[in-house]
Amino acid sequence: MIDLLGIQLFLQVGPTLPLPAPFAVMEALRAVEVRMSNNGRDGFQLTFAVGRDALLDSSLIASGMFEPPARVVVTLVMGAMPEVLIDGIVTNLQFTCSPEAGESVLHVTGEDLTLMMDLEEHSRTFELRPDFAIVTELLAPYLARYQIMPVVTPTTGVPLPTELTPTWQGTDLACIRHLAENNGFVFFVEPVAPGVSRAYWGPDAPQGLPQPAINVGENSHRASEGPLSGSYDALGPATPVVNITEPNTGVQIPVSIPPITALPPTVRAAPSLRTSVARNTTGLSPAQALLEGLAATARSSNPIQLTGEVDGVRYGAVLRSRRLVGIRGMGLTWDGLYNVEQVTHRIQPGEYKQGFTLKRSGFISPTPVVPP
Numbered sequence: 344m345i346d347l348l349g350i351q352l353f354l355q356v357g358p359t360l361p362l363p364a365p366f367a368v369m370e371a372l373r374a375v376e377v378r379m380s381n382n383g384r385d386g387f388q389l390t391f392a393v394g395r396d397a398l399l400d401s402s403l404i405a406s407g408m409f410e411p412p413a414r415v416v417v418t419l420v421m422g423a424m425p426e427v428l429i430d431g432i433v434t435n436l437q438f439t440c441s442p443e444a445g446e447s448v449l450h451v452t453g454e455d456l457t458l459m460m461d462l463e464e465h466s467r468t469f470e471l472r473p474d475f476a477i478v479t480e481l482l483a484p485y486l487a488r489y490q491i492m493p494v495v496t497p498t499t500g501v502p503l504p505t506e507l508t509p510t511w512q513g514t515d516l517a518c519i520r521h522l523a524e525n526n527g528f529v530f531f532v533e534p535v536a537p538g539v540s541r542a543y544w545g546p547d548a549p550q551g552l553p554q555p556a557i558n559v560g561e562n563s564h565r566a567s568e569g570p571l572s573g574s575y576d577a578l579g580p581a582t583p584v585v586n587i588t589e590p591n592t593g594v595q596i597p598v599s600i601p602p603i604t605a606l607p608p609t610v611r612a613a614p615s616l617r618t619s620v621a622r623n624t625t626g627l628s629p630a631q632a633l634l635e636g637l638a639a640t641a642r643s644s645n646p647i648q649l650t651g652e653v654d655g656v657r658y659g660a661v662l663r664s665r666r667l668v669g670i671r672g673m674g675l676t677w678d679g680l681y682n683v684e685q686v687t688h689r690i691q692p693g694e695y696k697q698g699f700t701l702k703r704s705g706f707i708s709p710t711p712v713v714p715p
Contacts, residue, residue, distance in 0.1 A: 350656060350695060353425070353537070354389075355416040356408055359488060361430075361538060364408075371403060373448070375417060375690040377428040379664040381682075385455040385533075387417060387429045393438070393447040401447075409433050409451045412459075414489075418537050419661060419690075426661040427534035428688055431455045456489050456540055457532050460516035467518075469509040474498045474522045478530075478544050481515045490538055496545030498526055500630075519544065527634040531665065549606055549667045549682060555660050556713045557653055559672030564715075565658050568696065571651040571670070573677050579646030580704075581617040587632045598632045605644060607667055607680035609705035613646045645702035649673075649681060655688070655695030662686050662697050669713025670701070679708020 354369060355361035374390040389409075393401045409415075413433040419426045437450040460481075469477045475498045482493040511518045522544075523530040529547040534540045543550075558566050585598040605612065621635055649670065653662065662668065664683045671678055681701035689696045 351420040352690060353416075353418040353420065355418070355537060357414055359414060361414045361416045368403065368408070373691060375428075375688070377417060377688040378685070379429075379688075380685045381531075381664050382684075384457055385429055385431065387415065387431055387453055389415070389417075389451040391449045391451070392445065393440075393449045394445065403449060404438065409436060409449075411435070411453075415451070415453055416534070416537055421659065421661065425537060427537055428661065429455060430534040430538065430540050432458050434458065455532055456485070456491060457516055459489060460485065460519070461514045463515075464513050465515070466512045467510065469511070471501055472509075473501050474526055475544070477509070478519050478522055481519055482542050482544075485542070489540070491532060491540045491542050492535075494541050494543045494545070496528065525631065525634065533665070550665050553667040553669055553680060553714045554662060554683070555658065556669030556671055556715060557651070557658070559670075565653070568652040568654050571649050571673060573673065574648050574650075575613065576646045576648065577613070577616055580613055580615045580644055581619040582615040583619050583621055585621045585632050585635060587629060596629075598629060600633065605704035607682070607703055608709055609679070609703060610707035610709050612705035644704045645682060645684075647681075647703050647705060648684075649677070649701040650699070652696055652698045655690075655697050658697065661688075662699055668699075668701065671713060676706045678713070679703075679710065680713060 352372075352375065354364040354372065356364050356368075368391070371391040371393065372389065373392050374388075376388045378386045391403060393403055403409075411433045414431070415433060416430045417428045419428060431453045432455075433451055433453040435450075435452040437452070439448050439450075441447045469480075472480075475495050479493055479495050482491065482495070485491040486493065511521075519530050522528075527547075528545050530542070530544045532540050532542045555565055557571075558564060559571055560566055583600055585600060586595045587598060588594070589596055621632070655661075662683060664686050666683050667680045668683050669678075669680050681703045683699060684702045685700040687698040689698070
């Protein structure tokens with residue numbers, strides 16, 4: 344445990360069930376960086392000062408405590424509630440041995456628990472089961488071993504054996520993500536308590552209530568560190584064109600994609616300057632093609648981006664990706680709610696910074712105020 348300006352940092356490590364790190368390990372910890380992102384896996388890097396505290400080697404190196412695939416949990420306590428930044432697996436070690444006293448360091452790098460779902464390839468057949476049942480089956484082994492609780496949205500549609508027998512060759516993670524894309528869903532694993540995570544498979548929507556707002560202004564409450572930078576990528580959004588093939592005649596039939604309700608909503612949506620043609624709709628039913636079009640629309644519907652940084656102590660909360668956050672002080676056009684796309688937490692003695700990237704679909708928020 345490290346007390347950092349009123350914020351306590353806890354580190355747990357172990358083979359499968361992580362335990363509190365020894366005092367000597369916490370004393371050697373110099374920096375923590377955790378990356379949360381809506382795209383790809385979350386990751387972390389721990390930096391330790393390493394010295395020759397034994398005749399032949401450093402005890403931190405010799406113990407093998409952080410050798411892959413060790414499990415690491417990083418938790419902050421701000422006030423009374425623990426906030427788990429990451430529950431992950433060590434994938435890489437970098438040891439720099441310096442002749443100068445006190446300059447040798449060990450970097451421990453890793454990724455979130457979805458890594459363990461992406462290591463072994465299997466060949467499977469799934470008969471008479473809807474997609475959500477397949478996902479639930481694939482996630483079951485990870486509940487007992489890594490305490491990952493499945494949160495799976497039910498789906499309908501069971502292919503008959505005379506029409507199609509679903510088969511898969513690859514890793515569990517690749518199969519789960521493939522089924523998510525087929526239904527216009529997303530899949531991710533995030534920690535909910537020390538040593539416990541949830542695996543979410545369902546619609547791509549912001550999770551939970553909006554987080555405390557970020558203000559532009561040096562003397563304001565929960566102010567940003569320095570300026571916020573906004574950008575509008577006019578080539579970002581794209582209108583998908585989806586066609587299916589009529590099996591008897593081979594005629595291409597267009598599938599109409601209705602506009603989706605953006606979250607958070609905006610008054611002036613950014614127009615689509617490009618069109619994209621869906622190329623993986625062969626053999627899909629109209630309903631499946633519609634889901635593919637909606638998923639393609641959602642993936643390219645946030646061309647408005649903000650980047651910046653907050654002081655974690657002054658902000659007083661852990662900013663998380665896959666959630667909403669409010670912005671104040673940039674004017675009517677840019678203020679309002681945004682999706683948190685990515686957050687990088689950087690912690691070291693005397694400092695806690697949170698760099699972030701926010702996105703949304705257009706300008707001007709329909710709500711006059713954002714949560715405090």
